[in-house]
Amino acid sequence: MPRIDVPVLHRGLRPLFRVALCSQLLWPLLALADTPYDEMVRDARAGHYTPALTVLRQVPPGQASDGQISDHLQIASWAGFDAEVIKVYETQGRDRVLPVQALTATARAYRNLKRWDQATEVYNKALAREPDNADLQLGLALTQADAGKPDEAVTRAKALVAAKPDDPSRRLALGYALGRAGKQYDALFEFDQAFIRAGNKPEVAREYVVALQKARLPEPALRLARQRPGLIDAVTLRRLEGDLAAERVRLAELATRSEKERYVIADRALADYDKLLATWAPDAAAHDDVTRWRIDRMGALKARARTADVIAEYQKLQAEGVAIPTYALRWVAASYLDQRQPDTATDLYRQVLSAPDADAGDRLVDTTALYYALLESDRADEARKVAEDAAKAQRPRVELKGLPIGNPNDEWMDAQQLAAQAGTYSADLPHGEERLQTLVNQAPGNLGLRLAQADLYLARQWPRRAENQLKETESLAPRDAGLEVAQARTAMELQEWRQNDALVDDVVARYPDNRQVQRLAREREVHDMAELRVEAYGGKANGGGSGDAGAVSGSRDFGIQSTLYSPPINEDWRVFAGAGYATGDFAEGTGHHRFQRVGLERRSRNMTLEAEVSNHDYGFGDKQGARLAIARDINDHWQYGGSLEYLSAETPLRALNSDIKANGGSAFLRWRANERREWRLSVSPSHFSDGNNRVEALLTGREGVYSAPNLQVDAGLEVGTSHNSKSDDVPYFNPKSDFSVMPLVNVNHVLYHRYETAWSQQFQAGAGTYSQREHGTGGMALLGYGQRYAWNDVFEVGGLFSVINRPYDGDRETDLRLLVDLTLRF
Structure with missing residues (x-):
């Protein structure tokens, strides 16, 4: 934290005690003397030291009397010539029987020159003669405080204060000793008592200002100094x-x-x-x-x-060669992290944590900041290790004298929470959930734990469970910024747009510079943008029984479709319009399909509804189509939905090329346990204009088998079947019935991730069987590779190239396909 400079205390006390400890200047008999020498001594008392010192220095050492040596010691002390005092004492006075006043001057000189042992020896020598001399006791107490024996000094000074509590000099001495003992606030009390009793004396007021400053109370110290101009120096x-x-x-x-x-x-x-x-x-x-x-x-x-x-400013100071203290490096590191420079922040936080003068009370806070800096540097494994080490370093309870079991350690709980959250960001959500639940059971009223648990529920794709958790937590701190941010994100997941607006508006008004709040506002801003989606595909089939033309997509096919969505209207609604084109080479010739579509989308809690009308041109005049689709959530795990289509978009291009259209629909049921496990069953009946009725069913499943911060491996399964009422004399692939099983392995590897920018690659491999009535069973194999790039929340593009080998009507075919999709928000 910022430094507070405090002047060396004994420098301020020295003039005060120089007077206080010299209540008697010379022998009483000298007061009656009337010689020239006596006149010089009286002048020395008035501050004219040179004449007397000149005479005393000229006396040969062996001829000086006890009285002259005593005078020399005292006058040299008054003049501030401490080295001369010690020289005279060591060469002439050590073995003499000197008066207490001379010994006091000598002890004070030793103390001023920081020769504590000699000062203590002389004070004790004087006290042996006058044990009740308060001035000697004060001098010895101050010496002990300076000599690194503050406890002895405090004991001696307390006894003096107890004997005469209204003496400001004794209060000042005790305050000085307490300050040397590190008890700044106890010291301040004594200086305050001295100020109450003699605050009108400048030397007392000055020491009180210094005591206030040393106790980190600069405001009253500065106020007093300004009330008395000249009290302290500039x-x-x-x-x-x-x-x-x-x-x-x-x-x-x-x-x-x-x-x-x-x-x-x-x-x-x-x-x-x-x-x-x-x-x-x-x-x-x-x-x-x-x-x-x-x-x-x-x-x-x-x-x-x-x-x-x-x-x-930090960079300027560095350029000037200024050494930045540890407490200030913490500010700099936090600033770099705030400015999204986590690598620099990481280095600085490591420097702060390893600094010899690092504040132990800030260690967990700095460790937590280092964890987030590593996390934002896409070094999740290192971040998790930092969190785990912090959790191990803390003890559950703080042992206190008199309490057999101690008190709960809040820092232990914070460190355990950090380690549990590290599992969330390290793709170990089940373990993180288990650890967080254990901690919540131990501290159900801990706001941070409950918010962390709600964030984990969102990551596990359980927004309703997160909503319930946050609603329960609301009673603890209804206006907490972290709580409102979590509630706003949950509301967005649940398509509660108005609730999201209310929460975002509130936290933005209250915490406009909070980075979490700014991120939340950015997410809403992106949600309120227009959206363009573009999808394109191309392929080439080799083999098959139709003159090297693919049975389904032809020898070469290409298609592109774009859809533009408006910004949200009245929160729930969006209008959209799109156009597309598809072509393919078949045995019957080249097919073309141009289409346009206009529709309306409604997104609200638990439901997404789309309705559209379309126009199609595939070589036989314009045809109109329509579609209605709905998806409804039952809870966090179950969803159902369906669609009805007139002139279905799923009609094969090869059928359209022969002026055969299809109407149909679909229904689906999805079960999702969490982010790792999901199954979906869909049934799609359709009726072709040539009289064929088709029913298709598809079961897909996904199970996470391995997760790491930058790598996810899923095992998948696709089981499909279809039945057609008419299988002969149709120009499109139309098996009487078929059945396929395709186990898959999908790998997603993140190559780069920094804030809203992500670049990843995908691998796909599968091997299964395909059975077609009247054509037997054959093997299938699939290999795929793709990449995906996302930037600044508003742009995402991806591509996947795949090769699949499988039989159609008993003839084996190899299909090369490239899929590209792009999303742009503006």
């Missing part, structure tokens, strides 16, 4: 002003009632720093303070969500 005053700005930086990082209130504090800190830098930057003597202010100012910029400015 250097200390400017440092107090910097300390006040640093305090506001710390406050700006704390949770407040609203984001705007936190910004108010951050803006005050920035105004303070701007004023300080404008005033002192030209002053070379203030260079170190200016540098510190620039470093601490980055904290205010970070709290104000001006992370780009944080990075700019």
